[in-house]
Amino acid sequence: MSRLAIKICGLSTPDTVGAAVRAGASHLGFVHFAKSPRHIEAEQLGSLCAAVPSHVERVAVLVDPTDETLSDLTAAGSLTALQLHGKESPERAAAIRQRFDLPVWKAISVKTRADIEAARAYGGAADLLLFDAKTPEGAALPGGMGLRFDWTLLRGLPISMPWGLSGGLGIDNVAEAIRVTGAPMVDVSSGVESAPGIKSVDKIMAFCNAASS
Numbered sequence: 001m002s003r004l005a006i007k008i009c010g011l012s013t014p015d016t017v018g019a020a021v022r023a024g025a026s027h028l029g030f031v032h033f034a035k036s037p038r039h040i041e042a043e044q045l046g047s048l049c050a051a052v053p054s055h056v057e058r059v060a061v062l063v064d065p066t067d068e069t070l071s072d073l074t075a076a077g078s079l080t081a082l083q084l085h086g087k088e089s090p091e092r093a094a095a096i097r098q099r100f101d102l103p104v105w106k107a108i109s110v111k112t113r114a115d116i117e118a119a120r121a122y123g124g125a126a127d128l129l130l131f132d133a134k135t136p137e138g139a140a141l142p143g144g145m146g147l148r149f150d151w152t153l154l155r156g157l158p159i160s161m162p163w164g165l166s167g168g169l170g171i172d173n174v175a176e177a178i179r180v181t182g183a184p185m186v187d188v189s190s191g192v193e194s195a196p197g198i199k200s201v202d203k204i205m206a207f208c209n210a211a212s213s
Helices: 014-023 042-050 067-074 090-100 113-122 174-181 201-212
Strands: 005-008 027-031 057-062 081-084 104-110 128-133 163-166 185-188 193-195
Touching: 005 014, 005 201, 014 027, 014 201, 027 042, 027 185, 042 067, 057 067, 067 090, 081 090, 090 104, 090 113, 104 113, 113 128, 128 185, 163 174, 174 185, 174 201
Parallel strands: 005 027, 005 185, 027 057, 057 081, 081 104, 104 128, 128 163, 163 185
Antiparallel strands: none
């Protein structure tokens, strides 16, 4: 990825999908996880994906999904990647990639440098690592809570595979995050919302502008 990749995650309406495309997002994320305020059902996910131009990637965001769930979501053939945001092992990630023949992203919860080092276990099992802030013990959601981690932990990253930065990004700090980490991809969800699960067209536009600049 020579050009900065921008993923707008947790989209749930045609208006906000359209705004993300117009703003220049390279990846759109759709959450299928019942506990999330951004959850959408398989049918809705399929119809939103179908309206996205082919040059924009369409990523399903899942937490410890079963093969049955994955079959439901991939049946329409409009997804271009599967993002795993639970406790999926490298073996599980590799099995999903092989069975469903789609790139697999693995979200890595980060609090310390050791969390980043441990992510190397996914080499060869996942196609991209997404470094996100570790949520508090017992939290209902594994991400999308607006938390950030110490970005300097990513300096001199000991990882040779594609990766992206997530967690606590917003219009006012995304440029700094890119400068500190050199992230080739940034991923935002709650940072472009007016309320949990409610995306703002204006904030999507402003975030993409801030990241691109």
